[in-house]
Amino acid sequence: MKLEAFLRPRSVAVIGASREPGKVGHRVLRNIVAGGFGGEVYPVNPKAEEILGMRCYRSVVEIPDDVDLGVIVVPAKLVPGIVEECGRKGVKGVVVISAGFSETGMEGLELERRIVEICRQYGIRMLGPNCLGIINTWEKMNASFSGASPMPGNIALVSQSGALGSAILNWAIDKNVGLSNFVSVGNEADLTSADFVEALAEDDRVRVIGLYVEGVKEGRRFVEVCEKVVRKKPIVALKAGKTEVGMRAVMSHTGSLAGYDVAFTAACRKAGVIRVERMEELFELVAGFGPQPPMRGRGVLIVTNGGGPGVLAADACEETGLQIPLLEEEIREKLGKSLPPHASVHNPVDLVGDADALRYRVALTAGLRSGKINGAIVIVTPQAMTPVEEIAEEILKVRRELGDKPILPVFMGIGGSPIEILRKNGLPNYEFPESAAFVMRKMYDYFVTVTAPEEEPPMKDIDEGAIAGVLEKASRERRAVLTIEECMKVAEACGIRMPPAGVAKSRGEAVEVAERIGYPVVLKVISPDIIHKTDVGGVVLNVKSAEEVERSYDTILRRVRVTMPEARIAGILVCKMVPTGKEVIVGSVRDVQFGPLVMFGLGGIYVNFLRDVSQRLCPLTQREVAEMIREIRAYPLLAGVRGEAPADIEALVDVILRVSSVMQRFERIVEMEINPLCVYEKGKGCLAVDMRITVEKGAE
């Protein structure tokens, strides 16, 4: 097992253990002891003989036996020395709870780097610094300064924020939700969330992993680890710092780098991590995923003793894209015979106000056996004589009998014993029907993710030598932006078609190019200073003769001289006029954390004003590209509306995959954009009408 020293240590030393009950160094020790930890515990404090009845050591090196884990709670400045001692002692892992490191500024960062170095030197792994600690409930190990311990369960939580971590812990305790592990990763100077995700994946007692993320370190590794783990168990992630203000706060309060939010979203998609938007959703999901069998389809059975809540649940299911299928006639007949006349045997099945536990049993067992039903939401409202405990017991019985479909209880406005009954048997309760619908939907999504066949990102044929040549030249010349001719070379090397074109530096050259490629042509100004060529009069379309080429050449130069007198003009591009197609944009940027990200959208106003785009992380698979294309709102325009022929989606997929391949193979390309890419009717391919590539500038 990975990270065994942290997740299953046989012995723990608390370095900085204190006799004073108010102190963190006391709390941590007490928590370990009070939790009933089965291994050895060694308090270390040079000034104490004995703490909590245990012999205290002056230094970790004095401890006579092996120490797996050292929990460090001393002032920041003393930490390097302590870690050094741990190294000499042969301690395998340290948890540095102490704060005052990179989160406080440059000096702290320096100190943090030093302890990481010492760790590396001795082969010690470190959790923290600036963290709450770690709790492994099955091991009865609470090496944190939290006030209380959660009960054992199947949910592992990994948090980058101590404050949020403490709230999560209290929430679990308050709601009687069992946790398997709680890891506060703090500044992640050595071990990161991804390391713990990887380790927790190997533990069968962990059925779901919840993450609170502010900024991911080693983004690619995060994606690779999660991608593997998700096939075994779901990962749910809540990330702070979505908006600009959010980012400001993240930057000011931890030393971590908040990767672009879009990139994180793309990373989650890539890895199959379920990203949630609200803290409550994180709780709802981890509580739901723990104990449930897979939700294998969209069909939800709703059983209720009140019409209103049943409708709310149906609304919520439909809105998330689940379905409330009508039950088969024989099932409805069966229900009709067993239920009172005013009950509704349609889905939602309304057992009416005086429903007893038996009616719930009848509806659930009959409904869950339907081939159209993949899971059930059971709503119980507290009416005149509703036997809530009995209903809770009955739900559990049905679950034991028909355990292959998830059942989510929604006891509304009901606290106390029925909820306890559910919890004790590992079932969560949802207070609101909308929450249950949300959880059902995510369970279905997870099922789709894990059952999708694994697909290798296709590697497109690319003339790597040609591209490398272009990049080297730009690097030598210390240019960040490739010229249009260079872009054309790259496109050719990638197998992306561009219309035939040539650069002219004189009227004569322009005519020459035009004659070579054939009329009609388009003339466009080439200038590093001009972004929107049309706006400055820098484009003439549909030029049909040599004479017109000459005239247009002059016209462009004259116009640009008037509209942008300072613009440097590198020449005029003479380009074959292409037929009109659907204009799309395919772009890619390289994120610092997660690597290249491909963006797709319909051209013109769709991208610029409606922000109707989709994004995915490289390397892209065929399926991902297909999803990207279908995902934009304007997709019907590509698929063909009102009898229009559908666009050549296959060719479009190919171009996007080629962009992905190039970005993947040439790390020096920072940004690449084809805008517009003209997509023609099915079978007629696409043409990249314009392309822009930015590369890392060569070193000075």
Place this chain on the structure above:
Amino acid sequence: MKLEAFLRPRSVAVIGASREPGKVGHRVLRNIVAGGFGGEVYPVNPKAEEILGMRCYRSVVEIPDDVDLGVIVVPAKLVPGIVEECGRKGVKGVVVISAGFSETGMEGLELERRIVEICRQYGIRMLGPNCLGIINTWEKMNASFSGASPMPGNIALVSQSGALGSAILNWAIDKNVGLSNFVSVGNEADLTSADFVEALAEDDRVRVIGLYVEGVKEGRRFVEVCEKVVRKKPIVALKAGKTEVGMRAVMSHTGSLAGYDVAFTAACRKAGVIRVERMEELFELVAGFGPQPPMRGRGVLIVTNGGGPGVLAADACEETGLQIPLLEEEIREKLGKSLPPHASVHNPVDLVGDADALRYRVALTAGLRSGKINGAIVIVTPQAMTPVEEIAEEILKVRRELGDKPILPVFMGIGGSPIEILRKNGLPNYEFPESAAFVMRKMYDYFVTVTAPEEEPPMKDIDEGAIAGVLEKASRERRAVLTIEECMKVAEACGIRMPPAGVAKSRGEAVEVAERIGYPVVLKVISPDIIHKTDVGGVVLNVKSAEEVERSYDTILRRVRVTMPEARIAGILVCKMVPTGKEVIVGSVRDVQFGPLVMFGLGGIYVNFLRDVSQRLCPLTQREVAEMIREIRAYPLLAGVRGEAPADIEALVDVILRVSSVMQRFERIVEMEINPLCVYEKGKGCLAVDMRITVEKGAE
């Protein structure tokens, strides 16, 4: 006070009172007595002498004194007789708890109609039937069969679902949220939700009204009542039956008519009612609105003892459109002096993990005094030594001192005494920062609603006589669809410009019309059977001469004969070719409940595939129309993008207002659509290129 017999009765008779503790007739009586009701209580039951120590009457007519309210809990079939007796006795109001009426089918509906008739006959008002009852906490009157009573407070809840009502009640009791009134309106055979909203508006103890709605009866009245009440206090509405399945369930379980969901949304907007999407949001909002001063702007101060939750709150605020302004320098300086060095004095103000109550006081008082700040979210996470009670007390103190801005507490993962402290002082707690952000935003919206100047819908000049003439003719001829010539007349009478045009029944006529209106012209087939004229080849554009007119005339007829051989052809419309403008759609339909509804969107794919439309209920005001136009996602296209001239929004507003006026004045018009309406550059107006009007068919 309106509905005094229900909200403040001096005497109550429980008709169908029972000696058996399990029975509803016993529960209701016991609830009234146990609640400490100050007025007279009379049990009525022909078979009992005494119940709960009170003298029992054989019939309501036997009661020696006046009876304000009769609560009826007898089998459905006996209800008409009982109501009759109540009438004879002079009872002012009855609450019919009994079920078995319109919710069960035709027979029940008949019974329900009978009791309504009896009520009308005697001038009695009725709540129900098929309801939970009514609770007025300040009057200590619990005339319901609920298991427990909520404590008095400032929230009134009106529910169309008994099941949901009982869940709401339990929720309020469980969370210690005070209610002023709880009204279960049941089938609304006589008194409706709107009646209670109107009555509750007059009670100063009610600060916010929450509604659970399935289908609104008397939609216009609902809007008018709410529109008035909202100026005094906020109304929050949750409606079930949003999606198709939801609708199915609503239909099958109550006798009420679920108005179109879109119309309800428009009705809420019109009235300023805050519509929520989830049950939890209803709770969050009513709990938040009760005790808070208005949120007068978008600026939110976030104070936290944990960075992570602060970021989540900031994210959530920004996402709802609130702002997290940077505090003024002098405030930051002041905070810098009073807070420890690692604290962040930027907004979110991070007091760091060991924050005490004093730090909260310092941050709150300084921050709330900022001119940029309109309200505060205070986050408390349970860290090592967080003094949660003290912080709760301090928040209350600050609130007393600086009571003019709302403060929403978010104690995370913290239960027990601090929450009790807040509740007792009327403050809710939000478990999650996202909930507080949501409530803040809605409080701001409410402020905007109530402070907006009241605006009269403008009445546009319309030649009513001309329109009436057209409608009468169609009615006489029992036609539901107006001809294009009739539509042109209506447009002219409304002051909506259409391009000059004429209908031709022969080639010669076509040329005649074309010569009259001038070239170029467009020819379009006119047929009641053809919706999409272009798809069948029924349109020829840009026809420039008499000869071309003749040729095009023949072409259209030939094409249509091939593509739709059975289509009836009423002629060919010859129409002046208009310059290209921005194409928009303006339409209106008449909803059964809420009356005419106007829809606006950009033409073509925006409406059809992107569903980018906005809707409002008539009669429209200038401001509403301006909002409708700005609201669509494609609005930038109208405002002018990339240096394009802006469209003539003023002229567009005028057309929309004219459609609203016509729909408002002519109830017989069921549907009206201008598609496309070409909007030209600012100052150049619009032209209705095509129009469709449907009317009620004349009686046979």
